Amino acid sequence: MKNLINNNNFEKLKQNFLIFKNNKNLIYLDNAATSQKPDIVIKSLVDFYEKHNSNIHRSIYDLGEVATDLYENARQAIANFINAKYEEIVFTSGTTEGINFVADSWGKENIFSGDQILITQVEHHANFLPWQRLAQEKGAELKFLNLDKSNFLLKNLSQEDLDKLINSKTKIVALTLDSNVLGNIWPDDLLERIIEKAHSVGAKVLLDAAQAVAHKKIDVEILKPDFLVFSGHKMFGPTGIGVLYIKKDLHKNLRPYQLGGSMVYSVFCDKPAIYRDAPNKFEAGTQPIAQAIGLKSAIDFTNQNINFDELKKYEASLTSYLIDKLNLIPECQILGNIDMLKKEGHLVTFYIKNIHAHDLSAFLSKNNIATRSGNHCAQPLFELLSVESSLRVSFSFYNTHEDVDLFLDALKEAIIFFEKN
Numbered sequence: 001m002k003n004l005i006n007n008n009n010f011e012k013l014k015q016n017f018l019i020f021k022n023n024k025n026l027i028y029l030d031n032a033a034t035s036q037k038p039d040i041v042i043k044s045l046v047d048f049y050e051k052h053n054s055n056i057h058r059s060i061y062d063l064g065e066v067a068t069d070l071y072e073n074a075r076q077a078i079a080n081f082i083n084a085k086y087e088e089i090v091f092t093s094g095t096t097e098g099i100n101f102v103a104d105s106w107g108k109e110n111i112f113s114g115d116q117i118l119i120t121q122v123e124h125h126a127n128f129l130p131w132q133r134l135a136q137e138k139g140a141e142l143k144f145l146n147l148d149k150s151n152f153l154l155k156n157l158s159q160e161d162l163d164k165l166i167n168s169k170t171k172i173v174a175l176t177l178d179s180n181v182l183g184n185i186w187p188d189d190l191l192e193r194i195i196e197k198a199h200s201v202g203a204k205v206l207l208d209a210a211q212a213v214a215h216k217k218i219d220v221e222i223l224k225p226d227f228l229v230f231s232g233h234k235m236f237g238p239t240g241i242g243v244l245y246i247k248k249d250l251h252k253n254l255r256p257y258q259l260g261g262s263m264v265y266s267v268f269c270d271k272p273a274i275y276r277d278a279p280n281k282f283e284a285g286t287q288p289i290a291q292a293i294g295l296k297s298a299i300d301f302t303n304q305n306i307n308f309d310e311l312k313k314y315e316a317s318l319t320s321y322l323i324d325k326l327n328l329i330p331e332c333q334i335l336g337n338i339d340m341l342k343k344e345g346h347l348v349t350f351y352i353k354n355i356h357a358h359d360l361s362a363f364l365s366k367n368n369i370a371t372r373s374g375n376h377c378a379q380p381l382f383e384l385l386s387v388e389s390s391l392r393v394s395f396s397f398y399n400t401h402e403d404v405d406l407f408l409d410a411l412k413e414a415i416i417f418f419e420k421n
């Protein structure tokens, strides 16, 4: 095993994860599905339930006020993390709910017959199905930014192409920042040009940061989306919590997604209710209180321990090391832009000819190696690539070059086993 980049800091951080103490030989290579949780995140959940549990925004007693403060401090921490304003942060259950929120509340009021919705061919089902249904229900057209199959990047578009693709009929452009299958799919500056063009025709932009948020700095002032979504559980936080950033300009006219609880000032029998201001009007019912506090803890952990530039270099070194070794296996076909992945990747998806990825994943599991197999909730992409299923290895800072070596040894064993049987 060659420790190509010896990153002692990241290796030390792994000691903060009880899961690795409780599962001594676990090689966890499924971080794109969900990340592991540092002990302080778990502790923050236990602390909340042991010391502060009560409902928020409605309890006129000390315990409830402390819980409310903890929840609202979490909102502020998340706003700071992505350079947003406090009131632009809405808690959801995850990326999926965030996108459904926008498609339902903004979409139903702003998309009409003949309008166009633009997404890419690589979207996760979460950023595909809500738009497809909305388009069908409204008689709108779902259009795609096409993948260039020769290099696994989105096809770069001239200004003339962009002007044709994004026009006065385009009402929303909903794009993933990072594909959960291919990694980065953006040629230099295309994303920036698309966002600029969308805004110039009055279209809104939604960015799916589910994969990106644990690996790169997200700054809404730089990216300039109208909506941006991500999930807590992929960035060292708990499950059941996500973030929907809604640009302040849209708050006034945006219909709440769900109704109920304390998101209103006044409710009447004979006239419509008066909603509170954002963010409260967008959070109906009892909020995910403990989960938001846990997510703040994950963000504090990230702020204290992770420098995104160093992280990118480290994860790219693992990715590059894995790709070089996979390239020596003749039956292996990598899905993704190799140059891009080696430079800034954090995952590698591939298939081995004539061996089903589920079989490989099950074989690897016998060696305590966790990987993801299948179509990764991106069936349209797999259909486009004419690939049935694939195996994905996805990294976080607690992975090492030794993990990659152990994975490769087990993979080679698996290939020999399945070729014989």
Ligand code: PMP
Pocket (backbone or CB within 6 Å): 032, 033, 094, 095, 096, 097, 124, 126, 127, 176, 178, 179, 180, 208, 210, 211, 231, 377
């Ligand atoms: N978008 C992308 C790019 C994803 O990778 C995922 C999760 N795999 C989602 C959306 C959905 O996230 P969640 O299941 O946490 O809602």
